[in-house]
Amino acid sequence: MDLVTVKGLSKRYGGIVALSEATFSARAGEVHALLGENGAGKSTFIQILSGAVQHDGGSILVDGQDYRPANPDAAQARGIAAVFQELSLIPDLSVEQNIWFRHEPRTFLRTINRAEMRRMTLALLDKYKFPTLRPEQELRRLTLAERQIVEIAKGLAKDPRILILDEATSALPAREAEWLLKLTRQLAAEGRLVIFISHRMAEVRAIADRLTIFRNGSTIAVHEANAVSDNEIVTQMIGRHLDRLYPERIATATDRIALSVKGFSSGSRLSGVDFALREGEVLGVGGLQGHGQRELFQSLFGASKASGSIELWGKPVSIGNPRQALIGKDGIALVPEDRRGQGLLLTKSVRENLTLSVIRRFTENGLLSRQKEAALVKEMVDFLRIKAGTPEQLAGTLSGGNQQKVIFGKMLLTQARVLLLYDPTRGVDVGTKGEIFQLMRNLAAKGYAILFHSSDMPELVHVADRVLVMRNGGIAATLGGERISEASILRAAMLESEAA
C-alpha cells in the first residue's frame, strides 16, 4: 500500500497559483524523485507535507489516514521530517543545539542535558557516517555546505519514516553529495520513504526508483526511473522540447583588456594569481572545489582583503569594499555564492531588490522618480523573464531560479561591465539554466566581460571561451579553444596532487 497519497492538492498565494490539483503517491522503501522547473511548486508541496504551510484544497493520506498537519510539530508526530531548501537553522546556536532543537534531552532541573546531547550527537553522526562536523561549533561560523549537512542531521535526528530532501545536494561539494546519495539509498533500504528533489539529472538517475514531474503546480507524469529517458523528462518538465542547453559559442572577445589582475594574494588561500579578462569574453574559473575560487571572487569584489594589483579598463584601482567595487560603468558586479544570504533581501520586494543599490539612478534633483524606477524595473523583469506576480512580490517567495534572475537584474542595473558570476546556476532548473547561459553569451556580445565559476564542469567546458584552472590558490593552467575539456581541466587541477 502507498505510504503517502495526495489528491487534488491546491495552494494559492494571493493571485499566484503555487499548486493546482497536484497528485502524488509514494511507497515505503523507495527513493521518489520530485522534478520540475523552478517555480513548479515542489517546495510548496514539501512545505505542505511538513506542516510549514497549509493547503487550500485537496487531500493527503498518510498510512491511509487523513493528514493535515497544522504545524511542523504535527508533521513530525506522524513521522515526517523535511530538510528544507531554505534551511531551518538557528545562526546563534551550536551545531548540536541545532540538530536537537526542541527535542533536547533534559536533566531533572528541566535544563538541557549537555553531556547526553553530545553523546546523542556523536552517535547520530557516526551512525550515518556524517562528514566531519564539530558539535560545539556555532552555526554562523559554518560554510553553506556545512550548514546543509547540519540540516540533514537535524532531519535524521527525528528518525522519520518519511524524509524529504529539498535540493539538499545543490550546496554540497562533490564528495559530500555522493555521500548523501548513498545515504539516501541506505535510508530507503531501511524501509523509509525518501522524497528527493534535485536539478541534477545524474543524481536522480543514480538513486531514484520512481519520479514525479511537476509543471506549473500540477502533476504532469509519474515514471519508473528506468523506463524513461532524460530527454523525455526534460521535455515534460519544461513543457517544450529543449533543443540545446548550451548556446552557440561565438567568439566576441576583443583585444581590449577589461580586468587585469597581477600577483593577487590573500592569506594562504590565494597566492600570486595573474590573469587578464578581455572585453566580450567569458572566462571560466575551474578546478577542484576549495582551491581558492571563492576567495578569488570575494577578493575581486572587495568583500575580503587581498594584495596585488588590479586594473579595470586600463586604470589601476584599489578595491576596499563592495561599494567601491560597484560604482559606475567601470565597476565590477558580483553574483554571490549564497544568494539567499548575500545577494537578496528576502523580505524586500523584487523592485526594491533590483533598485536598492542603484537608487541614485532614479533621483532627479534629489527626489526619487518613481516612474523612472518603475520603467527600469519593468524593463529588467521583461528582459530576464522574471516570473513574479507583480514587482512588489517579496523576493523570498520567488522560486530559486527567479531569485537568481533578480540578482542578475540587480547586477546589470549597476551598469558595471565586468561581471563576476559565482556558480550562477546552482539550484536552478535546466530551462532557466539555458536562459542564463544564453544571457551570458548575449552580454558578452554586447561587450561585457564575464568571469564565471561553476561547480558543474560541463558548464565551463561549453560556455567559457577560456578556462583558468585553479590549484592551491594559484592558476595551474589556462585552457583555451579546443583544449577545453573535462579531462584537461581535471588533469590540470590534479596534476600536483598526483606528483606528490
Added chain:
Amino acid sequence: MSVAERPVEMAQRPAEMKSARLGIDWRGRALDRAPFLVACLMLALIVAIYGSLQSGVFSLDEINLDTAAAMTLMLAATGQTIVLVRGGIDLSIGGMISLGTVIAATRFTDDPSTVALWALVILAIGFLIGAFNGLLISLLKLQPFLVTLATWSILNGVAMIILPTDGGSVPGWWVSFGYAQLFGLTSPVWMLLALLLFWWWFRATRVGVTIQATGSNEKSAFLSGVSITRVNVITYGLSGLFAAGAALYLTTQTGAGSPTIGKDYILPSVAAAVIGGVSLFGGRGHLAGTLIGAFVLTLIGNLVFVLHVSSYWQPVASGVILLLSVLASSVAEKAARNRVQ
C-alpha cells in the same frame, strides 16, 4: 530496477571537508565575547576612578549600597534582556513600574497578608499585561516598539488615575526588606545572585533556548515547529513580570508610589543590556553583561556626584559610554564576520 534488486551501498564517511576548521577558534570566541569584556573593562575603569576619588569604595558596605541603588534597574533590565534576546523591545515596562508602585502605595496595609495578596496581584498584572503585549504583537503582526509604546501610555494613564501625584505609603516593615541582611549581605545583593542563578537556569531550559532561537532567526524557528505566538506571550509576559518585581522593589526604596517614575527605567534598561553586549538584533547576549551594564550606569551617577560637577553630566556620560559600547560591539561583530568568509 525495483527497490529490492538495487544493491545498497553503505554510505561512507567522505574525506574531511576542505573547509572544516579543526581546533578551537579562540580568536573567534574572543571576538564574540568582546562586547562583554569591554563592559567589564569599563566597570573596572569606573570603579578605579571612583575608588581613587573616594575612600571606602572597596568595601562590603559600598557593594551593598550600590547594588541597592542599581536593583530596580537590574530587575527591569532582566526582563528587557529576555525581550532583546528575542529580538524585540519592551517600552511598556515604564508604565508597569509606575502602575506597580501606585497600586502598592495605595493598597498595602500593615497587615502582611494584605501585602502578600496585593504583591501577588501586582506580579500577576505585570505578567498578564506583558502576555497581552506579546499576543498583540503576534496576532496583529505589529512592531513591538509600537505596541509597547501604546501600552506604556495606557498603563501610565491608569497609574495617574489611581494616584495623580507622588504619594501613598507602604508599611515600614516592607521598607526594611530593602536593607535586610543575611551573612553581611543585604537583600539586594542576594537578589542579584538569585537573578544570575535564574538566568543560568533559564537559558539552559528549552523555553530559554527557544526564545533565543526565535530572536536569532524567526523563520527557522517557525520551520522547526516553534509557535511564535507562544514565544512572544512568554517573552513579554516575563518582561512584565520583572517590571512588576522592579516596582515592588522600588517601593522598598522610596516608601511611596509615583505615577511617573517608571519612565526613568525604560531607556536605561535597554542601555544596560546594550552596554553589557546584548545584541539589539536578537539571539545574542547574557544577563551577566546586562547587570554589569546596570552597575556602570549606576556608578556613573556616583562618579558625577563625587566629582562635584553638575548632575546634568550624568546623562551625558551615560550616553558617551553607550556609544563606546555600541562601537566596540560593532567593531567586534565586523571582525567576527570577516573571519567567517
